[in-house]
Amino acid sequence: MSLWVDRYRPKSLGVLDYHKEQASQLKNLVKQGDFPHLLVYGPSGAGKKTRVTCLLRELYGPSVEKLRMESVSITTPSGKKLDVKTISSNYHIEVNPSDAGIYDRCVVMELVKNAAQTHQLDPSGQRDFKVVVLTEVDSLSVDAQHALRRTMEKYVATCRLILISNSTSRVIPAIRSRCLGVRVAAPTSDQIVSILQMVCKKEGLTLPLELAKKIVDKSERNLRLALLMCESCKVQETPLQDKQEPILPQWQVFLRETARTIMHEQSPKQLMEVRGRLYELLCHNIPIQMIFKGLLKELVSNCDMRLKAAVVEEAAFFEHRVHQGNKGIFHLEAFVAKFMCIYKKFMEDSVIDMF
């Protein structure tokens, strides 16, 4: 009894709902008894982690699900002490190195290396290697990734790394070439609909197709989001209705309103208001990349076709600068101002053209 997302999460490779071919390939990989480092990538809510968990279960059996949380204290070269939370079983350890912020390199150097160096304690275990799962690899700094390179090669006898990231673009090629890439694509709309209906059936509900499609549409093929939305719909109105509107996360609504504010008027005063809203978003820990993406999507959808390319180009330019720089708000506002400028010019030109 818990959230549907957690309750109906498949536990083994055999019962996965989609990408079954890939699942069977993974199964075969495990059957070989050995497998290379893996780089699992795909969009959020596609089931990467589920797949990795299933793989681990396939490797070590159900006892891998007995998880415990540990806090490892790491001392940085500058003498600062960091606490990094890890989740581990007897056979594997899972770390999110980006928790340590700019000290992620130390996590890789100390924690991962340590885990990799020590042999499996229980020789009666099925495998003579253990698995280190690193999540959110794309936010790993370049230094940390370089630190990972040698570790991957040197301790291949005792450990396998499974890297999980949203995209490979921020993983350095040296790492990419050392891993077997496993792309977990987002499920198709139909797959999500069928999953939603299956879950509802198990819950003793009937999900109208209309609502299911709406949910799929709003969730942008993010299965986790879709399931959460579905459950929230159920809480809203118990026999699910056709005309029900699935609830969006509040920050997305807020971002949409912000985009509307930008479209509404282009002036320094308006820019000031937009800045306030952007600050509000940053306050709520919304990653700046998500803000960029959300804004761009909303803005582009309301733009004339001729403008779209230019706007996307600007967004890409400033989003890149966000990664290079430190102060996100500068670049974010620069993008907004740029858009305002382009948009205003376009509107004025079109007004002139009319006469």
Added chain:
Amino acid sequence: MDEDYPTPDEEFEMMYADEMEMLNEMEDDFDEPPLKPSAPPTVRRSLNFAGSSASQKDIISSTPSVSSTPAEKVDDLPITSTAPYASSSSSRKRTLDDIFGDIDDIELEEANEKDGHLSKKSCQKLSGDPLFFLDEDINAEPSDHVKEIELIEKINALRKKAFLECHQGQATGSPASLKLKESNTLTKGVPKWPFVSVTSELGDRVYIRVRSDDYLDEEIERVSHKTDSGGLLKNQFSTLKDEALKLLEKRQEAIVAAQEAEIAALMAPDGETSAGTDTDNLWVVKYKPSAYAELLSEESVNRTMLHWLKLWDKVVFNRERKVAVKPKEAKKENRFQKKPFGQVMTDELDEHGRPQYKMVLLCGPPGLGKTTLAHMVAKLAGYNVVEVNASDDRTPEAFHTQLQAATQMKAVMGKDPRPNCLVLDEIDGAPAASIETLIKFVLGKDVGKGRGKKKGNAGVLKRPVICICNDAYVPALRTLRQNAFVLHFPPTGSERLAFRLMTIARKQNIKTDMGAMLALCEKTQNDIRSCLSLLHYFKSQNKPVRLSDIHQSSVGQKDVQKGLFSVWQEVFQIRRSTGAFTEAATAAATKNTNSTPAVKRADTSIASRIQRVLSIVQSHGDYNRLAQGVFENYLNMKLRDSSLNGLVKGLDWFSTTDLLNTEILSSQNYILMPYMSYAFAVWHVLFAGLSWPKIQYPNTAYEVSVKEGHAKQTVAELMKGMPPSIKVNCSESQLVNEVLPLLLEIIVPNFRPVSQQLYSSQEKKDLCNLVSIMIDYNLTYVQERTPEGNYVCNLDPNIEEVVHFGGSKPSRALTYGTKQLVAREIDVEKMRRFEMMALSSQPNEPKDKIKSKSSENQLPSVDISSNGNSDTTGNKKSPPLPNHLRKLRAKPVLKEIQTKDFFGRIVEISLSPSTVKANTEAQLKGDVWFHFKEGFNNAVRKTIRIGDLL
């Protein structure tokens, strides 16, 4: 004298009596050399009365007063020569009067005070016939100085000689009658005629007759008639005058000749050598003000300083202040106050006779003459200046010794054993510990490592301390500021400074004009030192100084750091005609770059503005904070930018600045640092307006980061309590972006507002589900009290704050009662789960324990029956005794007790195992058991599980 309230003039006089006195004294000291040939002050003084009685019968009457001045002055001056200078001295007097008001009496008083002859002058004045005190003078004056006696004798001789001459030349007016009159004017007993009583230093009291004006006139006439013949002088007055004029002319000529020679030398091609000769003496030293009146600093500051120093007179010189001299006014006026700057300096002295503030803190930008003022004033007030500056050792220990040396000792050797005045220059650079030492010392809290205790009073500061600093708001000076009288130095007036520079230039034969000097003042921001240095530099180049030269020269520009707000203001505001300097700087700049004739552009030209902003920003240096300030304020400026191109450009520069900064910080590439400042020039050009900008301190970024940190912490707290099986599937970002917003919608199911017992099965199921979800995500409700006194149930950790935007309330929410119900259910469920965990882990544990214990804890009966092989196995299988059934017992003595029957055969004790087993089983199965008389006071026990209660 009888007026109760002083007129404003008098008041002023009283207020500044000290300073006046000092000024005059100084006038005497410093102006003496140049004035000597024309009018020695001593003579002048005597001639004052002489003036009233026109030409005197006996000029020697002035000699007694001469005796009150240093001897040598009398010596080198022929008494006869006084007359010609009378006019000149009085004219000089007038100018002095013009400057300082009526200072005659002060002068006199001062003289009196100096010599301790209080009475004499006033007597003279009153009587109009000063003859009388000649004798008294000789009597009264403690003639400890041989020289003085000699002098008096000399004077007497001269007088006799004059008398003789008088008598020979003209036999009118018998000295006898004069003498008679004299005796009438002065008695030692109380006379019958109107009188003024005068007490001499030794306590002798004499009474002087007060005559009516008519009598005086009569007397004057009489005397003047007598002297009319001019027999007093050996030569004729006219011849004397001619001689004097000739002498003066000669001297003038000599001076002119010397100057001409000097000019010639300068103009000559080998002028460099002459210029080079005076390089060893900096102009700052050379043209240091030599008199109080020459100080360029603000008059009020100077006066306050002097006033404060004079307050020390009581303790340092053991000299009463003016209060004693003017007892009448003093009574009413000894508490007058001046309010020069915020702080009030009172004239009240503490129990040691010291002023209220023991220190003065002079603060102001460099080059205003703070040190000069301190030295000058201290010297004026009769102190020996002991200076401690940044070049000295200023560790607390060294500082302490220096302090003690300066304030408690004085020079034994050397010609002037004057008391010390401590001047602590550049104190803002001293270590905080040293300043602490200073304050402790000054306030008398210093125990001085045992030494101070010895004398008891030794710790009391008895000398003035003047501290000088550039920035009074240095953290180290905080306590000092509270304990010292803070004098802020206002900038010197440009005109005054320029005028002085002109004088100096004239002296140095630099050809220049007032405009150039004013520009120089502006350029150096009225820094006297740099003005002089610059002038010196021009002099060494040996060519006329013109306005353009000053603008073109790159020297003399000061690098002054401005406050954050003033920098932002510079960025956002276009300066209107800031003066000649910037204007011409532009001209110079254009001249340098374009090599076109310097056309005077308007001050608001872009180039000059950029130049200005750049220099200000660069001198500040904290680009990051400056940029943040510009960022948070630029949108509030009045921007006339319809196309928004300016905004885009400006923001582009913001993002570039950020990139630069990141690069500098991450790779320590400080070579890029200079490029940071150019963004400000762009922003200035884009955003600056003419109106006064309203600038707010940029704290939005900080607030945002605080809020962000708070949200992060909330999420971290949430994640800490999540079970690993849930946590493994959601990272922090996923939690924030996807799970939490919807989770908040999910945990608000519909419950009817009825008692829990009346819930339908569906509701019960929902509640159960809700509780399990909330436990999974480590959520619960806590009761909190709002400031209004209401109780509310909030989520803990309060993720609502993280999820909701702009204070928007969730559309649906549980009622207060339901939330409480849920919270209770969560607690109950947590307990249940905990017990379940405990139960599920129990079966393993006891088994292991008992296994290990069974070997040593076996019942004796078993031991006994261990002989019977069949029993042991059965016993092992029997369920182990729980803890509460076990008893402590002594280790059984292993002794073969074999019961034998009568015939000596061993009897087999048949202990049926089944009964034993049944017994223990019965014991275990029962929930209630008791021990009887076994030392337990709570004899009856029962196992109760949480599950049974719930």
